[in-house]
Amino acid sequence: MSPVPLAVYGLSELRTALLRQDMLQAVEQALISHSQGRVVAPPPGVLLFENPPGDCHIKSGYMKDGSVFVVKLAMGFYQNPSRGLETNNGLVLVFDSHTGKTLAVLNDEGWLTSWRTAAAGALAAKAGAPSQVSALGIIGTGHQAQLQARWACELLGVKRVFIWGRRFGKAQQLAKSLGHQGLNAQAADTVEEVFAHCNVVITCTPSTERVVPSAAVKAGTHIVALGADSPGKQELDPQLLKRARVIMTDDHHQCLDHGEMGHAVRARLITEDADVSLGQVLAGQVPGRFSDDDLTIADLTGLAAQDVALATLAVARLQAAN
Amino acid sequence: MSPVPLAVYGLSELRTALLRQDMLQAVEQALISHSQGRVVAPPPGVLLFENPPGDCHIKSGYMKDGSVFVVKLAMGFYQNPSRGLETNNGLVLVFDSHTGKTLAVLNDEGWLTSWRTAAAGALAAKAGAPSQVSALGIIGTGHQAQLQARWACELLGVKRVFIWGRRFGKAQQLAKSLGHQGLNAQAADTVEEVFAHCNVVITCTPSTERVVPSAAVKAGTHIVALGADSPGKQELDPQLLKRARVIMTDDHHQCLDHGEMGHAVRARLITEDADVSLGQVLAGQVPGRFSDDDLTIADLTGLAAQDVALATLAVARLQAAN
Numbered sequence: 001m002s003p004v005p006l007a008v009y010g011l012s013e014l015r016t017a018l019l020r021q022d023m024l025q026a027v028e029q030a031l032i033s034h035s036q037g038r039v040v041a042p043p044p045g046v047l048l049f050e051n052p053p054g055d056c057h058i059k060s061g062y063m064k065d066g067s068v069f070v071v072k073l074a075m076g077f078y079q080n081p082s083r084g085l086e087t088n089n090g091l092v093l094v095f096d097s098h099t100g101k102t103l104a105v106l107n108d109e110g111w112l113t114s115w116r117t118a119a120a121g122a123l124a125a126k127a128g129a130p131s132q133v134s135a136l137g138i139i140g141t142g143h144q145a146q147l148q149a150r151w152a153c154e155l156l157g158v159k160r161v162f163i164w165g166r167r168f169g170k171a172q173q174l175a176k177s178l179g180h181q182g183l184n185a186q187a188a189d190t191v192e193e194v195f196a197h198c199n200v201v202i203t204c205t206p207s208t209e210r211v212v213p214s215a216a217v218k219a220g221t222h223i224v225a226l227g228a229d230s231p232g233k234q235e236l237d238p239q240l241l242k243r244a245r246v247i248m249t250d251d252h253h254q255c256l257d258h259g260e261m262g263h264a265v266r267a268r269l270i271t272e273d274a275d276v277s278l279g280q281v282l283a284g285q286v287p288g289r290f291s292d293d294d295l296t297i298a299d300l301t302g303l304a305a306q307d308v309a310l311a312t313l314a315v316a317r318l319q320a321a322n
Numbered sequence: 323m324s325p326v327p328l329a330v331y332g333l334s335e336l337r338t339a340l341l342r343q344d345m346l347q348a349v350e351q352a353l354i355s356h357s358q359g360r361v362v363a364p365p366p367g368v369l370l371f372e373n374p375p376g377d378c379h380i381k382s383g384y385m386k387d388g389s390v391f392v393v394k395l396a397m398g399f400y401q402n403p404s405r406g407l408e409t410n411n412g413l414v415l416v417f418d419s420h421t422g423k424t425l426a427v428l429n430d431e432g433w434l435t436s437w438r439t440a441a442a443g444a445l446a447a448k449a450g451a452p453s454q455v456s457a458l459g460i461i462g463t464g465h466q467a468q469l470q471a472r473w474a475c476e477l478l479g480v481k482r483v484f485i486w487g488r489r490f491g492k493a494q495q496l497a498k499s500l501g502h503q504g505l506n507a508q509a510a511d512t513v514e515e516v517f518a519h520c521n522v523v524i525t526c527t528p529s530t531e532r533v534v535p536s537a538a539v540k541a542g543t544h545i546v547a548l549g550a551d552s553p554g555k556q557e558l559d560p561q562l563l564k565r566a567r568v569i570m571t572d573d574h575h576q577c578l579d580h581g582e583m584g585h586a587v588r589a590r591l592i593t594e595d596a597d598v599s600l601g602q603v604l605a606g607q608v609p610g611r612f613s614d615d616d617l618t619i620a621d622l623t624g625l626a627a628q629d630v631a632l633a634t635l636a637v638a639r640l641q642a643a644n
Contacts, residue, residue, distance in 0.1 A: 006429045008328050045367045047382050047391055054422055058380055058393065060369050069369055071380065071395060073415070075422030089422040091415065093395070100376055100397030100411040105427055107328045 007104045009318055014108055017317035018115065023310060024155065027119035028282050030063075030309035031250060035279025038064045041304035052079040061304035062097050063312075069097040070304075070311040074113060086110075094311045104315050112314070116306035118147035120250065120278075121202055121226050122155040124298035127248060127281045128222040128288040129200050133158050137198030139191060139212065139235070140205040141165030141174045144226065148202045149178050149185065152224075161185040162194045165205075192216045203227055203235040214239035217295065224298040231258040236297070238264035241274070245294035246287070248278040254301040261299045275299070329426045331640055336430055339639035340437070345632060346477065349441035350604050352385075352631035353572060357601025360386045363626035374401040383626035384419050385634075391419040392626075392633040396435060408432075416633045426637050434636070438628035440469035442572065442600075443524055443548050444477040446620035449603045450544040450568060450610040451522050455480050459520030461513060461534065461557070462527040463487030463496045466548065470524045471500050471507065474546075483507040484516045487527075514538045525549055525557040536561035539617065546620045553580040558619070560586035563596070567616035568609070571597040576623040583621045597621070 009017075033039050041061030048055050054077035062069035075089040090113065092106040106112060121144075125136070133156050138145050141163060149161050161183050165171040171187035178185035188194045194201060195216045204226040205211055214237040217223065227235045241247055241264035249255035252275060256262050264270045278298060281288040289296045331339075355361050363383030370377050376399035384391035397411040412435060414428040428434060443466075447458070455478050460467050463485060471483050483505050487493040493509035500507035510516045516523060517538045526548040527533055536559040539545070549557045563569055563586035571577035574597060578584050586592045600620060603610040611618045 006330050006332070006427065008330055008427070010328070040369070042367055042369060045364055045380060045382065047362070047364060047384070049384075049391075049419055052420055054419075056382070056391065056393070056417070056422065058367060058382060060367065060378070060380060062369065062371075069371075069378065071378070073393060073417075075417065077420070077422040080421055083421070085421055085423070089424065091424055093413065093415075095378070095395075095397065097371055097376075098374055098399070099402055099405065099407055100378065100399040101407070102411070102413055102429070105328065105330070107424070 006102060008107060009104060010107050011109050011111055013318060014106060014111065014314055017314055017321060018310070020151065020154070022313060023115055023119050024123060026309040026313045027116055027306050028123050030303065030305040031120065031123065031279040032283045033063055034251065034303050034305040035277040039305040039308065040064060052077060054078065059304050059307060061308050063308055066308070066312060067097055068103060068312050068315060069095050070308045072307045074110065092307065092311050094315045104318065106311060106314055112307065112310050114143060114147055116310045117144060117226065117302060118151040120300055120306055121148045121204070121224055122151040123282060124224045124248065124278055124300055125152040125200050125202060125222065126155050127278060128246060128296040128298055129156060130220055130222060130289065130292045133200050135160035135162055135198045137194040137201035138163045139194065139201060139203040140227070141167070141170040142204065144204045146174055146177065148204055149183065150181060152202060153183055156200065159184045162188045162197050164188045164191050164194045195221065205235055206233065207235050208232050209234055210237045211235045212240065213237050214243065219293045219295055222289065222296045224300065225260045226300050228259050229302050233258065234260065234263055236260045238267045238269050240295070241297060242269040243295050244297045246289055246296040247275040248281050248288060248298045249275040250278050250300045250303055252277065255299045259299040259301045260297070328424060330429060331426060332429050333431050333433055335640060336428060336433065336636055339636055339643060342473065344635060345437055345441050346445065348631040348635045349438055349628050350445050352625065352627040353442065353445065353601040354605045355385055356573065356625050356627040357599040357605070361627040361630065362386060374399060376400065381626050381629060383630050385630055388630070388634060389419055390425060390634050390637060391417050392630045394629045396432065414629065414633050416637045426640065428633060428636055434629065434632050436466060436469055438632045439466060439548065439624060440473040442622055442628055443470045443526070443546055444473040445604060446546045446570065446600055446622060447474040447522050447524060447544065448477050449600060450570060450618040450620055451478060452542055452544060452611065452614045455522050457482035457484055457520045459516040459523035460485045461516065461523060461525040462549070463489070463492040464526065466526045468496060468499065470526055471505065472503060474524060475505055478522065481506045484510045484519050486510045486513050486516045517543065527557055528555065529557050530554050531556055532559045533557045534562065535559050536565065541615045541617055544611065544618045546622065547582045548622050550581050551624050555580065556582065556585050558582045560589045560591050562617070563619060564591040565617050566619045568611055568618040569597040570600040570603050570610060570620045572600050572622045572625055574599065577621045581621040581623045582619070
């Protein structure tokens with residue numbers, strides 16, 4: 001019985017191995033593959049903890065035409081900050097889908113999830129953007145807000161960013177940090193101010209009630225809603241979905257269940273078949289918008305396909321480097 | 323952002339850290355805890371592969387009064403032997419159940435599962451054994467058969483073993499190997515021969531149809547059935563369960579679903595409440611047998627609690643050693 005060495009890679013190795021351009025391409029392909037039914041992803045598992053409160057989400061999946069399968073563990077322990085620890089934690093495991101052999105343990109500290117979400121947000125922003133993007137709006141000031149601003153600005157080719165958060169100080173802080181990264185970013189006093197300046201807006205808050213009122217949004221705007229990734233969350237006034245000419249979802253069923261679309265369907269403002277798939281838009285099979293006057297919305301809930309795509313890319317790059 | 327080192331332990335470290343006596347104690351406690359409802363274990367997840375055929379089972383759980391949670395991945399890829407690879411593969415991940423922090427990756431090559439199964443088999447053999455054990459019978463000649471023989475002989479304090487397998491040559495081979503380990507083992511020509519010599523018999527085959535006919539089994543025998551760990555598997559003639567004075571199950575619902583008990587209930591030979599819990603027997607709360615003339619059966623399907631117990635033990639020992 002010979003010992004089996006296990007390849008473990010940490011965050012710094014992942015940072016070196018993964019280029020933003022490659023991640024965007026991989027996630028775009030994953031969204032398209034998902035829309036074509038070429039991804040296998042069973043329902044996620046969850047372990048719940050009571051004392052202290054926490055959860056561990058177990059997601060897994062693979063591409064039918066790929067060579068690996070991926071198991072992702074994402075932990076949230078909500079009293080960690082009081083102990084000086086990060087709330088979130090995670091681990092991504094990659095296996096050979098023809099032999100079951102463990103290929104790599106990616107000790108990514110949750111960053112692969114951040115990147116795959118940032119990539120999908122940027123791709124969705126571009127998929128529905130009007131021909132001229134005035135400025136990018138960001139609703140939210142957290143870790144994902146920072147990534148969304150950088151990734152989407154690069155992909156859209158814009159430098160101007162308006163940020164709103166419940167706490168103005170945090171929005172200012174983020175604007176300053178983005179300024180150091182070459183963007184022209186400023187904090188906004190109100191959500192309305194963001195929508196007054198920006199015709200592409202990404203919402204990435206953990207909100208459980210509508211943050212964006214319909215009246216704030218003018219025709220010709222494209223909204224990417226990222227926050228509603230589990231039941232009970234909501235960022236948009238459901239009237240916005242009724243007004244939208246195009247609603248693109250990353251996954252029809254997930255968005256019906258817990259996305260912005262679900263809220264609007266349950267409020268009987270739109271029908272269950274009101275959406276097109278983001279993957280189809282990215283593949284050029286259906287338009288993301290018809291004219292510059294359209295209000296369009298991308299509703300993203302997060303896909304195992306995105307995790308599979310980045311883990312596959314990471315292993316390919318890391319193995320090539322070693 | 324400081325790098326987070328990941329503690330990875332391989333099989334040789336696990337072999338050194340884990341003593342059989344400690345494992346038996348840990349698994350006994352786990353079976354008792356499980357019977358007392360002190361284990362949280364959500365339904366396992368499964369990823370299925372078609373080409374080549376394979377599966378990945380994802381089990382997870384924790385003890386309510388423990389300090390870790392465990393996620394176990396067990397892979398089976400059935401064409402691996404034709405490539406010179408092992409069919410089974412696995413990985414056990416251990417996390418702090420108060421913070422979600424990754425404590426260890428146990429690259430056990432599937433051995434923790436083997437050991438926890440061997441421990442449960444041995445404990446169940448003892449739990450229902452008559453006062454005088456004539457010899458231990460083993461039905462099956464695989465990896466688990468070898469372990470069962472060694473662990474159960476030690477716990478029962480017997481040296482004499484009879485082995486039957488579909489292929490006589492494999493039974494002879496196993497007998498020889500056990501001989502080198504100080505046991506007095508011999509291959510039997512028939513299942514009947516095993517039961518003629520032995521009043522404690524462990525069945526550990528992957529069979530999908532009854533291997534042990536009721537007529538082969540005399541009163542005063544204790545059978546431990548380990549093989550039926552998933553739907554479609556079966557080792558015992560269901561009449562045996564009707565004849566049994568005591569049926570002890572590791573988990574009532576699992577055994578009803580896919581254990582030997584389920585076959586007998588569906589054949590209307592016994593009622594759904596015919597069993598007692600092995601954990602309760604081990605805790606001394608209910609008897610494993612009433613007299614030396616009883617026919618008794620232990621029906622084991624495998625518990626997440628066992629995985630949690632061994633992973634917890636391993637991490638405690640490995641951390642103490644480092």
